[in-house]
Amino acid sequence: MAKEVGVKIIEGKTCLSTGFLADAFGVTKKTVNQWEKKGCPKISHGYWYLPDVLKWRDEANRQMPEDVDIETMPITYQKVFYETQLKKAQTENADLKNAIARGDYLLKSDAIAELERYFIIFKRSALGLVSKIGVDIAPYVDEVEARRVENKIRETINDALEQFAENGICKET
Template sequence: MDGFREEEGRVLITSNRLCNFLEVTDKTLTNWKRQGCPQHSRGWWDLQQVIKWRGVIQSGSDDPVAKKSVNLQQKKLVAEVAYKEAQAELTRIKTDIADGKYIEKEIVEDELSRFFMVFKKSAMSLSRKLANVVGGYVEPIEARRVEQELNDTINDALEQMSVDGVYSAKKKKK
């Protein structure tokens, strides 16, 4: 048959016939060769090895060259997909920034700083307000003790929150 030959049980095919068979150009075949597609000899290709390399059929053998080539292509494809996704994410973030969906760090810091200053002042004044409310029902010394205990608890809570971000109440001993 023209363009085919059999050698040691292998079907060999010419470059021209292989291009026709796989419906690719000779340039594509040249690119495949550069990427590691196994070629039998100049102008001749082992049809089974080429098809295995392209991943059309699963290899029953443990040909390390073909497997390595396919693995490298798969890794390259995965890396290219990850790269394209990262580029798309970067473009999305840039678009969001341009649309004003993000706030500048300095503005956020200033606003949070103001908020927490007001919060601290409000929390610190709670002990005096609550002591005044309780003062009508208890002795003045007891009201001052309650105010001091509330003040200590509030200070402890604010300090814990500023360091750890969480407040854990101390358990009282009986």
């Protein structure tokens, strides 16, 4: 018995055989052939382009009126509906796994640690600016006035930092 070839390039598209497509959706070859009769697009005899099939199934589900109760539908329609929902969820899961593998997402703990480091440096820099301003204005005003300005700036920066974050949570002003 000859082994069926499951994948073939047709018109520059990677297509699946009826058997492979049936396996991918967890249905029988007969079910796939019934889809063809209902309008499912096919590239050539026995070969299907998966994105076209998924689009067809998605459109078939979208054509369903919003007020239709899935539970009252015939079991074959329920099966197609839930299979499509499963495939969508599996696709979303695979997309998420790929995005994580590409590094599109960070661990929450890493992001929090990096933000904490950033804000510690920011706070030190802002408070260091107070002393620099005090030194810069000292030649133009007496020492008491320079200290008073320095303290006023320090209070303003501390107030701003307290308003920005309270108990680790950003606070709106």
